[in-house]
Each structure stands twice: as C-alpha cells, then as structure tokens.
Amino acid sequence: MHFSIPETESRSGDGGGSAYVAYNIHVNGVLHCRVRYSQLLGLHEQLRKEYGANVLPAFPPKKLFSLTPAEVEQRREQLEKYMQAVRQDPLLGSSETFNSFLRRAQQETQQVPTEEVSLEVLLSNGQKVLVNVLTSDQTEDVLEAVAAKLDLPDDLIGYFSLFLVREKEDGTFSFVRKLQEFELPYVSVTSLRSQEYKIVLRKSYWDSAYDDDVMENRVGLNLLYAQTVSDIERGWILVTKEQHRQLKSLQEKVSKKEFLRLAQTLRHYGYLRFDACVADFPEKDCPVVVSAGNSELSLQLRLPGQQLREGSFRVTRMRCWRVTSSVPLPSGGTSSPGRGRGEVRLELAFEYLMSKDRLQWVTITSPQAIMMSICLQSMVDELMVKKSGGSIRKMLRRRVGGTLRRSDSQQAVKSPPLLESPDASRESMVKLSSKLSAVSLRGIGSPSTDASASDVHGNFAFEGIGDEDL
Helix, strand or coil, X not given: CXXXXXXCXXXXXXXXXXXXXXXXXXXXXXXXXXXXXXXXXXXXXXXXXXXXXXXXXXXXXXXXXXXXXXXHHHHHHHHXXXXXXXXXXXXXXXXXXXXXXXXXXXXXXXXXXXXXXXXXXXXXXXXXXXXXXXXXXXXXXXXXXXXXXXXXXXXXXXXXXXEEEEECCCCCEEEEEECCCXXXXXXXXXXXXXXXXXXXXXXXXXXXXXXXHHHCCHHHHHHHHHHHHHHHHHCCCECCHHHHXXXXXXXXXXXXXXXXXXXXXXXXXXXXXXXXXXXXXXXXCEEEEEEEECCEEEEEEECCCCCEEEEEEEHHHXXXXXXXXXXXXXXXXXXXXXXXXXXXXXXXXXXXXXXXXXXXXXXXXXXXXXXXXXXXXXXXXXXXXXXXCCCHHHHCCEEECCEEECCHHHHCCCCCCCCCCCCCCCCCCCCCCCCCCCCCCCCCCCECCCCCHHHEEECCCCCCCCHHHC
C-alpha cells in the first residue's frame, strides 16, 4: 500500500485547525480509498481492543495544533509504515476488522451505494459469465457467485481466484493484480472508469499435481482445458510443431484429459506471463519477458545478434526479495511534499544464490512488480504446505462464522520478525542453509530506492545449495 496526499480539505482537523488532510491509499498505483487521520486512529483503537497494544505497531500521535507541510509529510510516511506493518502481520492483516475497514473506505470514497448489480467475469478463453452481486460484496462473495453460476463444487472454489486485468488491443490480458480480501470487485473494476479493465477467473495454484483434484469434476476440467488452450494460443506455453500437431489432434477428438496430460509436459504450462519489461541481468537495461510458475521466475531475453534465450531463477534459491518504489522528481529537481510527483516506478529485486557461496541481487523494473512478488509469495506458501505434508485443500481460505479465517496449514507459515535490510555489497552469507521466514507481500515501501526492513521479504523455502547440486 502506498499513501499520497491530495489537496487539503477545508474541514475541522484533528488538532483543532481549520482544515484536515485526507490521505489517499493506493494499491498497485491505483486509488483504493481516501481516509482521514481520525478514521485510521479509530481503526487502530479497534484493533488494540481486539488484539492488545503489544501486538500493534506504533501509531502517529495526535497534534494540538495544525500541521506544517513538513509535519504533514512526516505523518504520511508514518501512517504508510503503520498500514504496511499491520497488513504484513499474519494475524492483523487477515483480520475482518482491518479488511472490512478498507472495504468500507473503498465504497465510501468511490461513492457507490449498496445495490444489486450485474457483474461480468471473463473466463480465460474470453467467455463471459454474468453474475448478480451486491456492489458491497467482497472478493470471496463474488468468487462464490461465479462458482455457483458455473456449477463448480464448493470444495474446488479455492483452486481458482479472480484477477483484475487490462485487456490490450490484441485481445491479450495484462495482469494488474489478484483481487484481495480487502476490496470490493465491482467497485475496483468500475472505479477505473475504462472498458479495458476486466475481471478474469483463473486457477490460483502452481503445482500441476493439483490438476488431478480439479479434473475429477466436469466443470473444473472444462475450466482448466479452456485456460490451457487459451495460454497456448497466446504463446504463453512453449510448443514445438510436433507437440502442436498432437495437441490439435486431441482437440479434434475432444480428449480434454489427454490434452491436459500432454500440456502438463510443456514448458511454461500453468505459468503467468507478464508484459515486456527491463532487468539488470545478464546485463543492465536488458529487455525481458517474465513468466512465473513451477516454483521459478523465467526471464526470456533476446540479446543483440543472438537467438531468444531463457534464464530461470528458482524460488528455493532466492534468499529474500523486496519491492521498492521510486517517484522521479519533475524537471527542476525539487518538489514540495506530496505535490508534483511523477509516475511511480516499481522494482522487484531478489537476492539469488548463483553458486554455493555467491549471492547476487537481480532487479526487474516493471509496473507489475507487486504482482510478481505476490506470485513469488504464493509459490513459497505452496512449497511450505507441501513440505509439511499438508493439503492444498486445507490451505484454502474458509468462511468461519461469517468472517474469513486462515486455515491451520496457513497459520503454520507465519513469519517471525522481518529481516534486517541486506547489504548487497557483502561478499558471502553465513549459514546459507539456514531457513528464513516467509513474509507475505502486503504492499510497497515508501517512495525510495533504498530498502528498509519492511521492504524485505524473507524466504522460508530457501534451501541453499549442497555439494550434490554443484
């Protein structure tokens, strides 16, 4: 989450001044809601009553007098850090108190009354599913409505997720984000005020072994089949001429299970592909196409005078990663706090174990950096559940007593305190085999190219490299 400061509104402030400051909360660079200090203080007090003061991060104190512009900027930074810390906490960040606060604020900011509406959700092949929902329905509610319309069994709902995408001129999708529990899908898509933005249903797991669970059901099989056919047509799944001929034959026979079995053997099956972007590997400002899947990030690049090449970075060899944002100053080099800022530049950087005793930072610059990080985290979560002998069925969120709760297997992947900010110039790392905590990505840091402790996401699935791997 990222805070920015809009124009000051002329009402009574928390310190008795003639105006208060309203803070914009952005998610992936898009306005989610606008809140006042007093509202955030109310949220803090409610969380404190429920969970105790010792669990909560420090909240910026009240001021008796009106804030100066410098103090307004300082409070903005403090509130941003507070909200990020709450969102990162596995208990607070998944609490209904926190998420319902953000949902109400989103609805109030966008001034959308609660009413029944028809919402269009696309399948991967472009097929439209119309569901009747309330404008105030959260992501889980809409997902359940789509599943009911498709006749997908309840125990398979959690294998799929809703994604906010931007439809490009050629009909392909650019992924904006996976819709979260703190937002209202109808409000999220309509507040963008553009027909380019759509909601798409897509499978939300990475290990193809879980396909077996979904393929047991006719509707699940059809959804997997449609997604796979679409990914092949888009070129997301890499297919040779002979494989393409075999797939075409199976399509003509309507042999969906056999089609999927063959597709599972193909490179980039089940991967999520991102827009073309830039990386600093293998050289600075290298144009790449990033795909996420099968516990790795794949970077496809075309070096000058060479054919298309691909490099893979395994999640288990990423010691940690971070998402940072920077905001270029306007021409002239100066900007007053919160004013005149340019477009946010997002970077995903991960520290990778290149060899047994050599760690190296790799940086990807992309507007989809947060989405990439969320993919990394979900792959780590899936790996940890698999290592512990858990089931993906138990990993799914369930509704308990009207609120969403994490299952026991998810609670097992809690994170200890965040890592200290790493030193990229360090020669080596002590105890490479030590396991580090999995920290769910909940937002981006303050606009800065420097990482802070809250930016760094340790990896509980980090395994290092043994002699047998060399």
